[in-house]
Amino acid sequence: MKIIDAVHVFFDYMRKDENDKIEEISPALSDMNLEIEKGSFVCVLGHNGSGKSTFAKMVNGLLLPREGSVYVADMDTADDELLIKIRETAGMVFQNPDNQIIGNIVEEDVAFGPENIGVPTAEIRDRVDEALEAVNMTKYKDRSPGKLSGGQKQRVAIAGVMAMKPECIILDEPTAMLDPKGRKDVIRTVRELNKRDGITIVLITHYMEEAVDADRVVVMDGGRVVMDGTPREIFSRVEELKALRLDVPQITELAYELRKAGMPVPCGILRKEELEEVIMELLFEGDKGSCDSTDTDGTEPDLGTDGTEPDLGTDRPEQDLDTDREDKSEGACQ
């Protein structure tokens, strides 16, 4: 079942002068199509100005399409009557934690959403407690948000959305202003909400590492979706991504460079462990190879008496591979 469905969406930002005459038009979305399955974890990538934030605001009904429609759980965002219901269903977390926390006490902020939709007092209490528990912030419930770290503030913001009992959360670069620790906490929280509570997550980010564990990666450019697939599929297409001015995760980049240098490393490596495994395998093979072809110092490095450097056997065979297998390297994965 799909929770978000954007159909042929067009949107322009317009600057008008005092007389309502249009001074400037900057197109933000042009023919954007995207369906998101309920319960999935989707990562949206794209360089600056590709329309990610504009799309996010469409889902929440903060912006309305000039042409086309956006449906959230089959509700049309253009329908005024449904707006509150839509915002309840699809919550939103923004980049700057300071500018989205309304309450002066953590739990009062979390209660803001339920209060707006008229949830009875006793139930607000339950929802607030539950939401704070879900993001692991219960012990900060009486604190002033100003005194929390960036990552904690973002988790409060997520709790504020969770208290609305949403089916879907859209996060627009929630980690952009955080330190590595805060970033990790926020991403872990989001992933938990997805796995444990089945909340659909749409994560907009510039950090490729955050996309690795997504179910699906969507790449935007020029206001439309240009790539769409599993992280492995998307990150296999390194050249294409680079053309879109995007990076790939560091490990993928390393694997890519290794392959370019001639090592038979498969495409779309996403995690450190995978690359390690591949290299270990190659190493093992490489060791045998060097045994057969060259003198013994490769296999028994601790001897090191004949003047050659006593390599520890980890980088040495890699060098061997580098030179030995150049001709066997596979073509680009694209």
Place this chain on the structure above:
Amino acid sequence: MIRDITIGQYYPTDSVIHRLDPRVKLASTMLFLISLFLTESIVGYVFAGAALLAVIRISRIPFKYIVRGLKAVVILLFISVSFNLFLTPGEEIFRLGFLKVTREGLRTALYMAVRLIYLIIGSSLMTLTTTPNQLTDGLEKSLGFLNKVHVPVHEIAMMMSIALRFIPILIEETDKIMKAQMARGADFDTGNLMQRARAMVPILVPLFISAFRRAADLAQAMEARCYHGGAGRTKLKPLRYERRDYIAYLLVALYLVVMVVTRWL
């Protein structure tokens, strides 16, 4: 210095004062402020001071923390005291050049200083023990009748609450901008008044821009969380009078009686 402003900040501890209904605290603060102008006698001021001290003790807010809040208004205090000191006509005690100090002047200046200090401590005590949300809830509820004459009470209350929340953020930002400009060679501490005022421009412009951007972001975040005005809103902590609130009202009434009596002492 700018960080020392404690007015409008909330000090989270648990005390009876913290738990009082915000309407009680609002009314009491108002009555306390009025009472300062009811009395003219030393006894009255001593009594008011004692009452204030007692409330501070009960509120479990460190005395030092409250006094620190006074530092921010020292200049204001100084100006109003000197005006009273030098400009009140009456029986002369001594003169410094063309400035003469009168008995009446000394008296009013002293009273003025005490009143101002009490006033500031009293009102910061209210904000220190009441979360801005409670405070605005209190205002909204006590002034709810104004809705009938089309005063947007909820909206005003919401604006106040948000303003209070952003005071520390904007103060921090001012600090940051000042440091950034100082690193570029800006000088805020020397020169005459005009020069100093002009030096503030490079602080105010970025501050305003950032404040507007924050406001836009915040409005969007509020909308995203289904905010659509006061209609149909419920509360996590709805206001309800408890026994302690009635007791507090009673104590405030007693205090007022004593203050009125001291008028004739």
